[in-house]
Amino acid sequence: MKKFALLSFLFIAIVIASSELRFCRADASPDAVLDTDGKKLRVSNKYYILPAFEGSGGGGLAIGNIRKEYDRCGINVVQERYEQSDGDPTTFLPINPKKGVVRVSTDLNIEFDATTRCRKSTVWKLGTFDRYLRQYFVTIGGTKGNPGRETTENWFKIEKYGKGNYKLVYCPRVCKYCKVMCKDIGIFENNGIRGLVLSDTPFPVIFKKVYE
Template sequence: MKNFALLCFLFIVIASSEVRFCRADASPDAVLDTDGKKLRAGDQYYILSVYSRNSGGLSIGGIYGYEKCPINILPESYDYLDGLPATFSPVNPKKGVVRVSTDLNIEFEASTRCGISTVWKVGKFDQYLKQYFVTMGGTKGNPGRETIGNWFKVEKHGKNYKFVYCPTVCKYCKVMCKDVGLFYKNGRRIFALNDAPFPVMFKKVRT
């Protein structure tokens, strides 16, 4: 009887260990587009606001609206405008599916009149506005200390998604973790780091 009890105990311990092992190794959930399909690295998607009123897709602009080289990211003013297509590049280039809670680069498929890259990054702290803005001019790939500002994550937000800045590509770097939301200035809504997420969904670009 004692041997039987011991065997049962060992079976339970082994089974529990296997469950924990499987859960630890499980990949994060895939990010889904508006058709319910998995986002694929390198494919183009419109990043649309969940709030259809006065908010469309994402585009390029400036805080004041008259900058010679606007580098800020902001939603279109009308819901029928899809904005600029974007691509997502996970930190592991071999991964073909975009997953939640995974470091990635985001890049607009567009060109700027001042020739900077359209890869998203966190800009330097704006001393006047007391704010970190999400801007362009980042570099893609090369995870580490030098590129720490270029990595974002997609996280679940209710039935939709949100962007967060909380990179884990540098084990020894001290980073802040913030949602990517909107900062209001001069009647304009600009992407910035704050505690109020901007819910989004992803619509695949039809070719």
Template structure:
């Protein structure tokens, strides 16, 4: 029989080791396989796909229509659901983000950190990533959701699925393209894009 003090310690340790779930705007946990809109907490349009030069794969940006919900996404944690069951999307855990949409591009709509853009000195978030298969070759395809106050969240690029890999760890924010005015998602040191998740 386990002493009460030891049992209390074990339960507290397990509780501390399990990240909390991410919640939607209705207060329900986010689940795998369910579609959600990612909406900026400060207002404005949701997230969508666009190409800066009509080239594939498309980039990820905020819609320029303030009332637009953007395109829905699904989340696929690296740990998987197991036995085909949905699981919670947890804070600060590796996951794929995928637009639930079709494009003219042959590439997937899974989010991926693109190559460094030397012209503007930014890392931009694009698509064309690989879903699943966590490891060194897919490190750029994994993002996390971090907490940002009560009911608010941020998106982070800081993959931990590859032990020993040297990776960037930065928040995802907005970069306004001077040529087009597009609000493109990019890694930032000057403040994240604070978001909420609304079930589609």
């Protein structure tokens, strides 16, 4: 009888422990995004978004124009032509910025720390379909915060992509009942200018902290 009671107690203890472990795993935060120094990306810092691999066609990401190079009134997010160029500094604002750390699989706003002649917002957003070039381009002119139906185009995610590398994704979850496209962010080239677009082929990136 004592043996049966002991076995029953052990069984119940194992079930409870397993349930608690599953709960903890489900409630755990996603992994932090790491920069090229192996440090966590933080909301208060600025970073360059660089190609993960050399020889990928250019440098870091910056403001530009997919139809006209060297246009500071541009609306597109483009890759700098030369590998030596880091592009424009960037900041990240997660849907819950109070945590202070940027994590994978989390909705966030991306903003260039740069100015344009047109005084346009430098927050990233998904542009409308370009009928001429047949692409959905990533542009600037978005707004920060206010997650919901009216702002779905302003939210992106960072996901792991291979060892130590990442990819940018458009798949906002800020509106539970909204139908949105879910696609990787890749590169589309037009007359030698490489712009960010929705794509089946992701553009692998890394994040380099800006030291001021």
